Ligand SMILES: [Zn+2]
Ligand SMILES: [Zn+2]
């Protein structure tokens with residue numbers, strides 16, 4: 308896994324912040340990253356092939372509109388793929404060209420940006436209040452509530468501002484792949500993502516200078532028994548993991564101009580100063596072997612059926628796994644549930660790979676399945692090692708920020724109280740400024756005793 | 761933390777989005793860097809409600825197969841609300857997948873789906889604070905009080921809100 312991913316919010320600090328919406332529209336709403344092998348459901352929503360297959364395995368419903376759908380109706384969305392490829396091919400160039408340089412942001416750029424943010428965050432108070440200025444006092448409260456309620460509930464659509472990540476893809480990666488020799492799957496996810504192949508190299512050269520991230524020396528490509536870094540998820544040798552994770556934690560970036568702008572726009576809440584996790588710049592080794600894209604004919608022939616758990620015999624599940632070169636009963640005899648889950652995941656990986664522009668070989672796919680299972684088992688020990696360090700560092704910053712937010716809220720309450728008191732001049736008792744007489748009653752977390760006391 | 765890499769990746773992404781593009785009134789992030797599956801949250805009490813002025817703390821706990829499964833949200837401060845269980849657990853439709861919703865009359869689009877996010881969950885909770893659903897009885901006594909003795913309900917809520925900021 309590589310966390311050095313582009314992010315739609317990168318555009319907020321450019322002269323065309325609206326590109327954020329475009330980039331968001333080119334992202335899968337499930338993984339919040341750029342589409343990988345985009346496919347459309349029968350209700351017309353587009354997702355990564357693997358993402359939607361996993362969703363449908365779980366619920367048989369489109370995650371966006373909840374329409375019942377079936378894997379067999381998924382269709383490749385080539386238009387989205389083409390737009391995405393064109394976009395990612397020029398992303399860095401556009402970002403470099405449009406980014407507003409380090410100097411303090413001129414007020415002119417601040418406004419449109421804040422404005423835009425409000426519109427996109429349809430449910431923020433800023434936005435509500437803007438609208439409400441036109442409403443009558445009587446309607447005010449009602450209107451606000453209604454809007455707040457609608458916002459989080461709405462789903463899908465490009466305006467939903469999903470966030471996302473991932474390396475860019477481009478058709479031109481094709482030529483580069485062949486020249487790369489590394490054969491290690493270092494993406495700790497089992498997702499096949501052809502987009503990941505060379506884009507690290509693109510971003511490495513400083514697609515986001517504003518973040519001021521240090522360039523790092525590529526590390527030795529991992530080979531076996533790797534454990535994922537708890538911070539960035541990158542695979543490391545067990546011996547390296549602690550020092551790597553420490554560097555990951557240490558590499559804190561400075562706030563981006565967009566953050567400053569956002570902070571300036573926020574009136575009642577203090578800006579959050581939490582040190583962000585580092586998104587390091589270590590180039591990722593190239594992915595594995597690839598093959599030519601499958602033709603429609605091949606796809607139809609090779610597509611695997613999901614099958615039915617109760618109707619499939621345990622022995623058949625084992626047989627199907629073995630036939631594909633997938634290990635079974637790795638740690639003693641595994642339950643039917645365990646091997647069924649593996650077969651389902653294999654089916655998803657396999658079918659999604661058929662939709663890919665740059666399909667992996669079967670061998671590579673099998674390796675990916677196994678690597679992903681290994682991570683899940685090995686994650687814990689690797690994490691424990693940096694526990695002390697991480698807790699101390701993280702806890703300190705986190706605490707401060709958390710307490711600051713509460714302190715700010717307290718200030719606002721006191722301020723409001725004072726204003727209310729001076730306004731009413733003790734004339735009538737404002738309930739909001741009543742002394743907290745009942746504090747003693749409230750001693751459980753929302754416990755019913757509160758009521759009876 | 762037995763997180764799947766893809767779960768971790770999405771959580772990292774959501775966190776990054778939250779810090780790069782803040783939403784007013786909500787705050788969320790992992791309690792510690794070594795465990796991304798438990799997040800600490802602060803939710804500002806919505807204006808023009810008795811919750812106003814409060815900063816309500818809660819924990820979000822993710823499962824291994826997030827975002828296929830919803831996280832759970834539990835207030836860690838004192839709070840009185842018809843849709844919050846006495847132990848602090850929030851009962852709200854966005855935290856239930858379709859078909860697993862105790863309040864069946866709610867629209868499917870308000871339920872959990874992988875396209876939802878931490879941000880949307882917290883915004884929904886804010887809405888919930890502003891407008892309790894008194895037909896869903898996570899806290900029956902609170903529902904009753906909300907319906908029958910609004911004044912007392914609001915008084916207690918105001919005190920909870922003050923308490924969250926140490927007043
Ligand atoms: Zn996806
Ligand atoms: Zn749909």
Ligand SMILES: [Zn+2]
Pocket residue numbers: 536537538539540541551552555
């Ligand atoms: Zn790392």
